[in-house]
Amino acid sequence: MKLGFIGLGKMGKPMALNLLKAGHELAVYNRSTQVVAELAAAGASAASSAAEVGKRAEVVFLCLPVGKDVKEIVAGEDGLLTTLKPGSLIIDHSTISPADSREIFAKCQEFGIGFLDAPISGGVVGAEKGTLSIMVGGAKADFDRAMPLFEILGEDITYLGDSGSGEVMKLINNLLVGITNAALAEAFVLAAKSGLDPKQVLAVLEKATGDSAMLRRNLPNFILKQDYSPAFTLDMLNKDMGLAEEYAMAQGVRLLLGSLAHQIGREAAYSGYGAEDMAAVVKVLEDLAGVKIVSAE
Amino acid sequence: MKLGFIGLGKMGKPMALNLLKAGHELAVYNRSTQVVAELAAAGASAASSAAEVGKRAEVVFLCLPVGKDVKEIVAGEDGLLTTLKPGSLIIDHSTISPADSREIFAKCQEFGIGFLDAPISGGVVGAEKGTLSIMVGGAKADFDRAMPLFEILGEDITYLGDSGSGEVMKLINNLLVGITNAALAEAFVLAAKSGLDPKQVLAVLEKATGDSAMLRRNLPNFILKQDYSPAFTLDMLNKDMGLAEEYAMAQGVRLLLGSLAHQIGREAAYSGYGAEDMAAVVKVLEDLAGVKIVSAE
Numbered sequence: 001m002k003l004g005f006i007g008l009g010k011m012g013k014p015m016a017l018n019l020l021k022a023g024h025e026l027a028v029y030n031r032s033t034q035v036v037a038e039l040a041a042a043g044a045s046a047a048s049s050a051a052e053v054g055k056r057a058e059v060v061f062l063c064l065p066v067g068k069d070v071k072e073i074v075a076g077e078d079g080l081l082t083t084l085k086p087g088s089l090i091i092d093h094s095t096i097s098p099a100d101s102r103e104i105f106a107k108c109q110e111f112g113i114g115f116l117d118a119p120i121s122g123g124v125v126g127a128e129k130g131t132l133s134i135m136v137g138g139a140k141a142d143f144d145r146a147m148p149l150f151e152i153l154g155e156d157i158t159y160l161g162d163s164g165s166g167e168v169m170k171l172i173n174n175l176l177v178g179i180t181n182a183a184l185a186e187a188f189v190l191a192a193k194s195g196l197d198p199k200q201v202l203a204v205l206e207k208a209t210g211d212s213a214m215l216r217r218n219l220p221n222f223i224l225k226q227d228y229s230p231a232f233t234l235d236m237l238n239k240d241m242g243l244a245e246e247y248a249m250a251q252g253v254r255l256l257l258g259s260l261a262h263q264i265g266r267e268a269a270y271s272g273y274g275a276e277d278m279a280a281v282v283k284v285l286e287d288l289a290g291v292k293i294v295s296a297e
Numbered sequence: 298m299k300l301g302f303i304g305l306g307k308m309g310k311p312m313a314l315n316l317l318k319a320g321h322e323l324a325v326y327n328r329s330t331q332v333v334a335e336l337a338a339a340g341a342s343a344a345s346s347a348a349e350v351g352k353r354a355e356v357v358f359l360c361l362p363v364g365k366d367v368k369e370i371v372a373g374e375d376g377l378l379t380t381l382k383p384g385s386l387i388i389d390h391s392t393i394s395p396a397d398s399r400e401i402f403a404k405c406q407e408f409g410i411g412f413l414d415a416p417i418s419g420g421v422v423g424a425e426k427g428t429l430s431i432m433v434g435g436a437k438a439d440f441d442r443a444m445p446l447f448e449i450l451g452e453d454i455t456y457l458g459d460s461g462s463g464e465v466m467k468l469i470n471n472l473l474v475g476i477t478n479a480a481l482a483e484a485f486v487l488a489a490k491s492g493l494d495p496k497q498v499l500a501v502l503e504k505a506t507g508d509s510a511m512l513r514r515n516l517p518n519f520i521l522k523q524d525y526s527p528a529f530t531l532d533m534l535n536k537d538m539g540l541a542e543e544y545a546m547a548q549g550v551r552l553l554l555g556s557l558a559h560q561i562g563r564e565a566a567y568s569g570y571g572a573e574d575m576a577a578v579v580k581v582l583e584d585l586a587g588v589k590i591v592s593a594e
Binding site for chain 1 (some may be wrong): 301343354403416432451453457470473477480481483490491492504508513544545548550552554558561582585
């Protein structure tokens with residue numbers, strides 16, 4: 001199939017490579033051009049604008065940082081809607097606000113073009129292995145025709161409903177991620193200050209009601225190593241927590257913990273940890289309590 | 298071995314039965330006497346006071362609601378210390394403050410009697426099946442001699458260090474439980490208000506970074522059934538969250554999320570849900586948002 005991919009960042013690049021490996025034609029565009037050259041070397045055709053991608057593709061994937069970028073790439077002056085034929089499909093893997101996503105969906109509809117919001121979870125490793133979780137909103141018929149393509153990129157693929165539903169699902173997941181991320185900091189600083197061995201605490205919690213995916217992510221990979229090289233930056237988490245707050249407020253749902261966890265995340269970013277992994281929220285609390293979470297071993 | 302058991306509540310009763318089944322002699326005492334008669338029918342010897350249990354046993358298990366009860370049963374007028382021989386051991390499965398636990402440990406030491414804090418996790422089902430997690434603090438030699446007895450009651454048995462360490466570990470687990478319990482309420486009310494199917498949201502989260510033991514506990518067993526028959530009451534959780542806050546303050550560790558989750562739990566108790574399962578915190582938020590978390594199916 002003739003595909004396009006726009007936004008070849010940490011996640012987008014390995015996803016685009018998987019589409020190529022599956023035997024599809026792929027036109028690619030990215031603001032920074034070095035990665036475009038890499039993809040071209042792997043068999044993709046380089047494009048110099050979104051419009052050019054739209055000329056060559058029936059289905060275009062997006063993986064962009066923020067909603068403004070998605071609007072620009074889709075509906076901007078040199079955007080996809082200037083060249084994509086009616087009946088084409090845009091699949092947006094970006095995490096953006098449900099309201100922005102619905103606005104872009106409606107704009108595409110005017111042009112007879114399908115638009116699916118399809119945010120992803122599973123990190124760079126999941127993107128490379130093609131094992132992402134994909135949360136999809138939009139027209140069911142568009143989801144059905146995109147399914148063979150989603151299966152190249154991911155494993156757990158869920159259709160959640162109307163346009164924006166995929167983004168809502170993603171924000172709900174990241175809301176829990178943000179709260180648990182900050183909660184683990186409180187728990188492990190308390191453990192360390194009490195003289196407990198954090199490796200033992202981890203082992204006990206893994207088998208108890210305090211267990212979570214975030215526990216198994218943050219402790220062995222970041223906190224116990226005291227290494228916060230980012231898999232998912234605190235700045236990205238803060239962005240998503242902000243979107244969740246804004247969305248919940250529009251829905252009339254009170255997010256007390258979500259709001260506080262967002263403030264805690266911002267505090268850590270103000271302290272200079274925004275570009276580190278989200279697990280680095282723990283550093284502020286370590287400093288305040290005058291303790292480091294290190295194992296006795 | 299000659300054992301004693303004091304505090305035959307929801308957890309204590311099945312634990313005492315397991316000790317009997319393992320072939321030990323067991324003297325039992327409980328404030329309400331009906332359960333004592335049940336245990337006697339199963340082969341235990343009924344005692345009419347803690348002191349009487351102390352006369353007949355070398356190792357005495359406690360499973361009591363609050364620290365005041367443990368102090369009274371151990372060091373009160375008719376307490377264990379009036380009759381237990383030097384070299385005996387008290388194993389306290391209650392969840393109480395680490396400070397109370399250390400105070401009782403020191404008191405026992407004066408009498409040449411060992412005291413282990415050994416709070417448990419795993420619920421009534423774990424107590425019945427003998428699969429509890431047991432978090433132990435106190436003298437290592439006492440832990441070692443108690444190990445064959447712990448193995449009758451539980452599966453994951455961890456020695457965490459000096460007196461009080463078991464209680465600290467338990468409070469850290471329940472701190473995470475309390476925060477996640479309230480966080481799930483925010484996440485699922487937001488999902489319901491957005492028109493997402495909560496069963497689908499559960500299925501997606503179970504495979505994503507938002508997964509947790511509390512998600513797998515609260516959603517299928519309580520929230521999706523809209524049935525809050527208690528496995529662990531909100532009042533009990535609030536008690537433990539209060540202990541965690543008090544302890545963290547004494548340690549100089551800031552618990553922002555823990556403190557807020559405690560307030561959210563109290564709010565739900567003030568609204569009349571204290572005797573229901575802790576998952577009932579969600580009801581306050583359902584009412585505020587004017588939505589029920591029900592599946593489309």
